[in-house]
Amino acid sequence: MTSDTNFYFIRCYDKIMKIALTILVVIILAVLACGCTTQVQQASPVPPTAPANTAIPDVTGVWKGPSVGYIVNEGWINYPTTTFNITTQKGQVFIGKKEYESLDGKIFYENFTGLVTTNGEFYQIDSIKGFSIGKLTTPDTLELNYLEEGNNTKTVISHLTRQH
Numbered sequence: 001m002t003s004d005t006n007f008y009f010i011r012c013y014d015k016i017m018k019i020a021l022t023i024l025v026v027i028i029l030a031v032l033a034c035g036c037t038t039q040v041q042q043a044s045p046v047p048p049t050a051p052a053n054t055a056i057p058d059v060t061g062v063w064k065g066p067s068v069g070y071i072v073n074e075g076w077i078n079y080p081t082t083t084f085n086i087t088t089q090k091g092q093v094f095i096g097k098k099e100y101e102s103l104d105g106k107i108f109y110e111n112f113t114g115l116v117t118t119n120g121e122f123y124q125i126d127s128i129k130g131f132s133i134g135k136l137t138t139p140d141t142l143e144l145n146y147l148e149e150g151n152n153t154k155t156v157i158s159h160l161t162r163q164h
Contacts, residue, residue, distance in 0.1 A: 054118040060089045062163045069156030082158050092116055
């Protein structure tokens with residue numbers, strides 16, 4: 001290469017570098033102007049707690065009412081009186097005993113545990129196979145939907161009133 005060729009090459013290289021640097025500065029300024037460099041805040045691994053002023057419904061007491069439903073191997077059922085005796089509640093968790101009469105007149109008892117949410121949703125479980133999902137419709141009325149899987153699958157809906 002001759003010195004004229006070297007000079008021309010250096011001059012072209014110099015222009016190319018200035019153009020590249022200008023483009024890079026424009027891209028950086030565009031990114032900064034768009035806010036694309038802000039970091040996304042990660043969700044906290046700890047779930048938010050209920051506000052301190054949110055009241056937890058008291059569900060202790062004796063709840064009674066009719067229950068109707070269907071049991072696969074028995075057919076349609078109608079229990080005139082189902083009783084839930086919720087004996088202890090600590091915060092949103094409770095325990096108690098359920099009592100109902102079968103179609104043949106036998107009375108059954110089952111221990112259970114459950115929880116109530118601050119907006120009155122009610123969840124109760126009494127066995128490996130069965131659980132209830134319900135809602136307090138008023139402070140003293142409860143609608144429960146019981147589901148049980150297995151060979152003798154059943155569904156039961158109960159409308160219970162707290163006894164005073």
